[in-house]
Amino acid sequence: MSSTGTTNKETDVVSALASAIGTIPAIQQVREDCYNYLQQSGMPGLRHEEYRNTPLTKALEKFDLSRARSHGTVGAVTTDYVVPELDAWSLVFVNGLPDEAQSSAALLPGISIRPLQGALESGEGLVYFAKIANPKKDAFVAWNTVGWDNGAYIEVKDNTIVDKPIIIYHVTDASEGQVVTISRNLIVVGRNCELTFIQKFSSQGTHPRFVSSVTEAVVNENSGLNIYSFQDDAGEHHQFNHTQVLQKDATRVNTFVFTLNGKTIRNNLELSLDGERCESHMFGLYLLKGDTLADNHTVADHLKPNSFSNELYKGVLDDRARGVFNGKIYVRPDAQKTNAFQSNRNILLTDTAKVNTKPQLEIWADDVKCSHGCTTGQLDEEALFYLQTRGIPKSVARAMLLYAFAGELIEAIKVPALKLYLEKIVSSRLQ
Amino acid sequence: MLSIKNLCARIGENQILTGVDLEIKAGEVHAIMGPNGSGKSTLASVLAGREEFEVTDGTVKFLGRDLLELSPEERAREGIFMAFQYPVEIPGVSTINFMKTAVNQVRGHRGQPPLDAVSFLNLMKEKMHLVEIDQSLLNRSLNEGFSGGEKKRNEIFQLAMLDPKLAILDETDSGLDIDALKIVANGVNKLRSKDKGIIVVTHYQRLLEYIIPDYVHVLYKGKIVKSGGKDLALELEAKGYDWIKDDVAV
Numbered sequence: 319m320s321s322t323g324t325t326n327k328e329t330d331v332v333s334a335l336a337s338a339i340g341t342i343p344a345i346q347q348v349r350e351d352c353y354n355y356l357q358q359s360g361m362p363g364l365r366h367e368e369y370r371n372t373p374l375t376k377a378l379e380k381f382d383l384s385r386a387r388s389h390g391t392v393g394a395v396t397t398d399y400v401v402p403e404l405d406a407w408s409l410v411f412v413n414g415l416p417d418e419a420q421s422s423a424a425l426l427p428g429i430s431i432r433p434l435q436g437a438l439e440s441g442e443g444l445v446y447f448a449k450i451a452n453p454k455k456d457a458f459v460a461w462n463t464v465g466w467d468n469g470a471y472i473e474v475k476d477n478t479i480v481d482k483p484i485i486i487y488h489v490t491d492a493s494e495g496q497v498v499t500i501s502r503n504l505i506v507v508g509r510n511c512e513l514t515f516i517q518k519f520s521s522q523g524t525h526p527r528f529v530s531s532v533t534e535a536v537v538n539e540n541s542g543l544n545i546y547s548f549q550d551d552a553g554e555h556h557q558f559n560h561t562q563v564l565q566k567d568a569t570r571v572n573t574f575v576f577t578l579n580g581k582t583i584r585n586n587l588e589l590s591l592d593g594e595r596c597e598s599h600m601f602g603l604y605l606l607k608g609d610t611l612a613d614n615h616t617v618a619d620h621l622k623p624n625s626f627s628n629e630l631y632k633g634v635l636d637d638r639a640r641g642v643f644n645g646k647i648y649v650r651p652d653a654q655k656t657n658a659f660q661s662n663r664n665i666l667l668t669d670t671a672k673v674n675t676k677p678q679l680e681i682w683a684d685d686v687k688c689s690h691g692c693t694t695g696q697l698d699e700e701a702l703f704y705l706q707t708r709g710i711p712k713s714v715a716r717a718m719l720l721y722a723f724a725g726e727l728i729e730a731i732k733v734p735a736l737k738l739y740l741e742k743i744v745s746s747r748l749q
Numbered sequence: 750m751l752s753i754k755n756l757c758a759r760i761g762e763n764q765i766l767t768g769v770d771l772e773i774k775a776g777e778v779h780a781i782m783g784p785n786g787s788g789k790s791t792l793a794s795v796l797a798g799r800e801e802f803e804v805t806d807g808t809v810k811f812l813g814r815d816l817l818e819l820s821p822e823e824r825a826r827e828g829i830f831m832a833f834q835y836p837v838e839i840p841g842v843s844t845i846n847f848m849k850t851a852v853n854q855v856r857g858h859r860g861q862p863p864l865d866a867v868s869f870l871n872l873m874k875e876k877m878h879l880v881e882i883d884q885s886l887l888n889r890s891l892n893e894g895f896s897g898g899e900k901k902r903n904e905i906f907q908l909a910m911l912d913p914k915l916a917i918l919d920e921t922d923s924g925l926d927i928d929a930l931k932i933v934a935n936g937v938n939k940l941r942s943k944d945k946g947i948i949v950v951t952h953y954q955r956l957l958e959y960i961i962p963d964y965v966h967v968l969y970k971g972k973i974v975k976s977g978g979k980d981l982a983l984e985l986e987a988k989g990y991d992w993i994k995d996d997v998a999v
Binding site for chain 2: 698700701703704705706707708709710711712714715718719721722723725726
């Protein structure tokens, strides 16, 4: 990369991916399209409406993509990224390379779990790849589409209840130098199925990291899908996360995003309720300190009648942390009798912490119930005093109130080991 | 047990207490009455340790210790309890968990071991009975969605659980119907004992028909302007506060 300042850096982070275009013939055309699109659009800067608070492009430009993507530390990392007591099928990726020794995903009746690359080469999932999430709606999705080199293809056949969660551990080992990983998942859930899918991001080492992760999922009639995402990477960690789910008739989708650490974290979550009688719950909790920035952009897109969506995101921000919440609800002309609710609540613990929150409701149908609300405030001093007058020390009272605030989201977790794990992290963080 | 001398306090630029003198001995019940804005609730809040009020002069000794030096939680652990006029709603914290934390904090301070689950439950059942409060209420988030009467009963329940040496009831009667008032008063009466002091802050005489005070004080413009026995409350009820105001003016 040139340091003269005359080079267009936005093109550099794009052209650095050029060599990836032809690596999987089955998707070469899509990648070429995305690449050309990126050459024209560039990556979004702070003047871009959807990235005005989040300098993710700036963060990406600091990486030397020709070097940061050389891997090869598999097996050298410790295993403290594992969620204790979690009975799950696990896949481990270290700096983007599958760590077979640590992975336990076996062949299961009714389920196929394999590298996405191999699946696409044999024609599986091609009808969905880069079609559930339109790459041209967000340049970071297009960038991922061109450059990804690892990830999972998960297919659940009709009438299969997957008895254990499937978890992907994304481990970034930056002890030797900076690391960039680009991963991609595709999940195809058949009819009458249940699946819980977890992604946990953790890091080792102190060099800067950039992690791009896109997950597309389709949920067919009468199935349920739970998606969890845990982000707990310390230090110079930048992340782009995009999860998009296409829901067919009578499907149930619950999403959970927990952001506990990092430098610049951007989470896109889009649910397309393209069926009737769907039910969707979107839960998010961000506990931020230091100079972490966590940006959650969510969309609940109601395309058909008689569905329900509810969204609850909460944040506790300490130090100079920054939160961004943008929640879009679309109710399309056909989506009569939609119920769609949204709430974003924040507690700022310092004068220097900050939240930008923006609900965006666009409603074309006339017979709907929609509501949204957002609050941002300090810890309730009156409640604190009340607890103190009962003999509870201020520090304990403070932790009790913060835990009570966050607890609603921890309570919503349906996997006991995950709930316990998060309870512990959150209560120690709030002490 | 409590000795207040020339207590002056303000909030912002507003001087509210202008020299309160009050002595309370163990076993006594003192009623503090007065017209709105006379400083009754401020006095209760200053004793409980509310930080918004700045003490500008005077001293408060509680069992020989300088009360004003202590944080609100230290005062509570030393044995002061204030029942709030407006109990706070705290979503996400159940009354039971909250009480367990509080009781064990207070016990720890007294050098007692924390209560195990069974002993805690037994203690709770006993005290619930005292204020006729249902366990389902205590399983819920603290005061959230409680009626006015339920909140006040919950205050007296907490009072009973924490077993303080000095209880301050800040307008506990406000907003209570007569049945709830009787339950609350009955709960307080059962806690009366030789070694406890009680301060009842109230605007109306009604509560004092059920919690019979040993002394009645009238607070006006931040000072105690008149003290007497329980008959003073009746006199105030009959004549209103105007004659006090006139007295003070003279």
